[in-house]
Amino acid sequence: MFDKIKDLSAMLGHARELKAKMEQLQEELARKTVEADAGAGAVRVVMNGRFEVLSVHLDRPMIATLAGEGADADVQMIQELIASAFNAALIKAQETAREEMTRLTGVNLPPGLDKLMGS
Numbered sequence: 001m002f003d004k005i006k007d008l009s010a011m012l013g014h015a016r017e018l019k020a021k022m023e024q025l026q027e028e029l030a031r032k033t034v035e036a037d038a039g040a041g042a043v044r045v046v047m048n049g050r051f052e053v054l055s056v057h058l059d060r061p062m063i064a065t066l067a068g069e070g071a072d073a074d075v076q077m078i079q080e081l082i083a084s085a086f087n088a089a090l091i092k093a094q095e096t097a098r099e100e101m102t103r104l105t106g107v108n109l110p111p112g113l114d115k116l117m118g119s
Contacts, residue, residue, distance in 0.1 A: 018105075025104050026050065032096055036088030039066055043081040047089040049096045056082065 029049030037044040042062040046054045058078070066081075067074040102108045 021105055025100055028100055028104070029097055032100070034089055034092035034096055036085050036092055038081040038084035038088065039063070039077075042066055043078070043085040045082075045085040045089040047086075047093045049093055049100065051090060051093050051097075053086070053089075056085075 030052075032049040033046055033054060034049070035044060035046045039062065042059050044057040044059070046057075048054055063074070063078060063081075067077055098108075
């Protein structure tokens with residue numbers, strides 16, 4: 001009976017330790033940033049390691065150079081560039097989160113399992 005209580009106590013200790021590490025990981029990821037661009041820098045997205053977009057920068061002269069004639073073409077192109085830059089930043093942020101998880105816990109999550117971290 002006492003062995004089961006010891007085992008339960010050890011499990012609770014490990015759970016508390018893991019929870020503390022995950023909280024530390026989330027704090028560290030909030031401070032880390034990644035940056036990605038699209039259209040040779042026409043659109044730049046900065047995101048933190050918690051997958052929050054911190055800023056979107058549009059380089060108007062570069063966009064004007066890339067844009068074709070007509071407002072509709074401009075809007076569609078800008079939307080596509082924003083989506084592309086966002087997706088590239090997301091991939092970088094996911095990789096950063098995986099690296100931090102491995103560094104902090106020693107557990108290497110394969111791509112796609114980072115959803116367990118609340119992403």
